[in-house]
Amino acid sequence: xxxxxxxxxxxxxxxxxxxxxxxxxxxxxxxxxxxxxxxxxxxxxxxxxxxxxxxxxxxxxxxxxxxxxxxxxxxxxxxxxxxxxxxxxxxxxxxxxxxxxxxxxxxxxxxxxxxxxxxxxxxxxxxxxxxxxxxxxxxxxxxxxxxxxxxxxxxxxxxxxxxxxxxxxxxxxxxxxxxxxxxxxxxxxxxxxxxxxxxxxxxxxxxxxxxxxxxxxxxxxxxxxxxxxxxxxxxxxxxxxxxxxxxxxxxxxxxxxxxxxxxxxxxxxxxxxxxxxxxxxxxxxxxxxxxxxxxxxxxxxxxxxxxxxxxxxxxxxxxxxxxxxxxxxxxxxxxxxxxxxxxxxxxxxxxxxxxxxxxxxxxxxxxxxxxxxxxxxxxxxxxxxxxxxxxxxxxxxxxxxxxxxxxxxxxxxxxxxxxxxxxxxxxxxxxxxxxxxxxxxxxxxxxxxxxxxxxxxxxxxxxxxxxxxxxxxxxxxxxxxxxxxxxxxxxxxxxxxxxxxxxxxxxxxxxxxxxx
Numbered sequence: 001x002x003x004x005x006x007x008x009x010x011x012x013x014x015x016x017x018x019x020x021x022x023x024x025x026x027x028x029x030x031x032x033x034x035x036x037x038x039x040x041x042x043x044x045x046x047x048x049x050x051x052x053x054x055x056x057x058x059x060x061x062x063x064x065x066x067x068x069x070x071x072x073x074x075x076x077x078x079x080x081x082x083x084x085x086x087x088x089x090x091x092x093x094x095x096x097x098x099x100x101x102x103x104x105x106x107x108x109x110x111x112x113x114x115x116x117x118x119x120x121x122x123x124x125x126x127x128x129x130x131x132x133x134x135x136x137x138x139x140x141x142x143x144x145x146x147x148x149x150x151x152x153x154x155x156x157x158x159x160x161x162x163x164x165x166x167x168x169x170x171x172x173x174x175x176x177x178x179x180x181x182x183x184x185x186x187x188x189x190x191x192x193x194x195x196x197x198x199x200x201x202x203x204x205x206x207x208x209x210x211x212x213x214x215x216x217x218x219x220x221x222x223x224x225x226x227x228x229x230x231x232x233x234x235x236x237x238x239x240x241x242x243x244x245x246x247x248x249x250x251x252x253x254x255x256x257x258x259x260x261x262x263x264x265x266x267x268x269x270x271x272x273x274x275x276x277x278x279x280x281x282x283x284x285x286x287x288x289x290x291x292x293x294x295x296x297x298x299x300x301x302x303x304x305x306x307x308x309x310x311x312x313x314x315x316x317x318x319x320x321x322x323x324x325x326x327x328x329x330x331x332x333x334x335x336x337x338x339x340x341x342x343x344x345x346x347x348x349x350x351x352x353x354x355x356x357x358x359x360x361x362x363x364x365x366x367x368x369x370x371x372x373x374x375x376x377x378x379x380x381x382x383x384x385x386x387x388x389x390x391x392x393x394x395x396x397x398x399x400x401x402x403x404x405x406x407x408x409x410x411x412x413x414x415x416x417x418x419x420x421x422x423x424x425x426x427x428x429x430x431x432x433x434x435x436x437x438x439x440x441x442x443x444x445x446x447x448x449x450x451x452x453x454x455x456x457x458x459x460x461x462x463x464x465x466x467x468x469x470x471x472x473x474x475x476x477x478x479x480x481x482x483x484x485x486x487x488x489x490x491x492x493x494x495x496x497x498x499x500x501x502x503x504x505x506x507x508x509x510x511x512x513x514x515x516x
Contacts, residue, residue: 003246007234007260008284009253014234017290018241024293025355025389027416028237036062039230040125041141041214043084045223046117054111057134058123061224064134068123070111074140076153077114078102083153084122087218094212096183101153120223130411131316143210145203146239146267147192148176152211154185162190175200181208235263240391242268249275252284297356298418304349308342312353318362321350325368339368340375344382351386360392360411369403380405424499433501439467440478443503446515450505451486456513460491462504468494 006017018026036042047065048057057065074080079102086092093099105114115121127136143150157176159169172188175197180186181204192200210228217227230236238249238260249264251257257277265272278284285291296303302310307326312319323346325338333341350365365383370376376399383405384396393410400406423429443461450456461471471478471492482490498504505513 001245004288005237005241005246005249006284006288006290007249007251007253007256009251009256014256015285016234016237017285017288018237019288019290020389022289023352024290024297025352027294027356029416030234036060036125036135036226037230038125038128039144039236040226041228042123042125043120043218043221043223043225043227044123044137046115046119046121049112049115049117051110051112056111056115058121058137059224060123060125060135060137061226062129062135064129066123066125066135066137067133068111068115068121068137068139070109070114071107072126072136072138072140073105073111073114074138075104075107076101077105077139079153080122080139080141081119084120084218087215088120088221090219092215092218094215095181095208096152097181099183101183120221122218122227127411142187143207144239145189145207147189147195147200147203148207149187149189150181150204150207150211151185151187153183155183156185157188158186159188160190160192163188163193165193168193172200179204234260238263239267242271246271247274250278250284250288251275252278294418295420297353298416299420302349302353304342304345306342306345308345310346310349310353314359318364319359321353321363321365323365323367336370336372336375339370340379343367343370343379347379347383348386351383351390354387354394354407354409355390355392356416358392358416360409363407363409365405365407367399367403367405383407436501439501439503440470443467446505447482447486447490449515450513451488454513456507457488458491458508459488459513460493460506462493462495462498462506464498464500464502465494465496466500467503468492 002019002021004019004022006019008015008017013029013031016026016028016030017024018028042060044066045059046056046068047059050056053069055067055069058068060066079099082102083092083096083099121139122141123137123139124141125135126138129135141152143152157173157180159172163169163172172192176186176188179197179201186204214228217225221227234256242264249260251260254277257275261272261275264275278287280287283291285294300312302312304310304326309324309326311322311324313322314320323343325342346367353359354363367379370379380396380398387394387396390409395408397406424431427433443463447459447461450459463471476484479490479492505515507513
């Protein structure tokens, strides 16, 4: 598969598009004014404990308080609190070699017995605000690297299930056991497969440097305060997704290009050459047809190549996808075969849409009815295979007797919503325009101003074709009358792309004459 990462850096932030075989599959936005992101560690203040929910609202320095449930406290919460206090007092060593772990808490405990409003709490951001809800928080702290994830206050080693080779799993377990720091657990990521002990040790060393910096930041800190920041969205995506199938990373900003190239040279020196700087005049997303794909993909209706289409609706509780056959059903096949053809095509697009829009929660898909149990099984397998590339955790239930497929997908951040409808240039979205009978009076008034006040020569009037025809019609036409009045010929040009109430004046150099 041909994978490309297109990074468009602008004044308000960074937009990142992931293309697979030239098809847009993921779109990420990293805003410059976003001061807290997923993965950040914050020294927070507990502001309200809710015994009925067994949860607490926590001040993390944002407009909305974060939400911390007891199930997200982690069994090692006592060790986290002890470490936080020692680091706050400035007596905590930079590692955990001499740190005595506290007993684990019970899964059935009460948040009121664990948290206190008087004691600051170290938390990690796990989900962005969604709708009326604030950030979701956790005390189960982890530091993700390229090959491993470092987890303080435990001593276990876990290896990604996607590494299937028994010998490789045994090798990695043995290597990690020999290099992991004391009182730190390790999760070995899929990318670690086949990597040397030196590469794994460098990853652990970099994460331990982060941990030492965190310890320093906690000294005397006043809650709420961010004490450790996750990398930028760009670097995070590269860390988690970069693999041999990537063949190009294109960046339009010189500064971002250097940043990405330096990061790639550090984590994967052999891939440094795939980073390229784009300096063309056309905007990056337009040049690679991404803008058009966004406009096509983010509407309420999504058209499929066969003529079928999807209708995607969103409610507070769930998301609904309706599959429709359109008007291009084949007359050569049976109804069952036609329905199956459309459903199989729709299944691929639905998997892409969930990933592209980052839709999370409950998704209900209403496929075209098929009767055969074998066809139902094939359809469920098709969408399962199509969603295999989706890194978000998801569960797919078999088709129900009513042809309904239910999917749950991990919700980490708000759904990506892009408004594809455009305001009418004539009415500005109000549904009404000014009186069209006055358009010529307005043009003549501005033309008189340009000629008499600005002493402008050789003017071209750019209008809608209907207006141009009106200007040229009859004898003497309006243009002839203007010639007699202003002693110069007014050229005209037209385009179907502008509204009937729109007009522009241009000089001999093709530059628009601005109206005061």
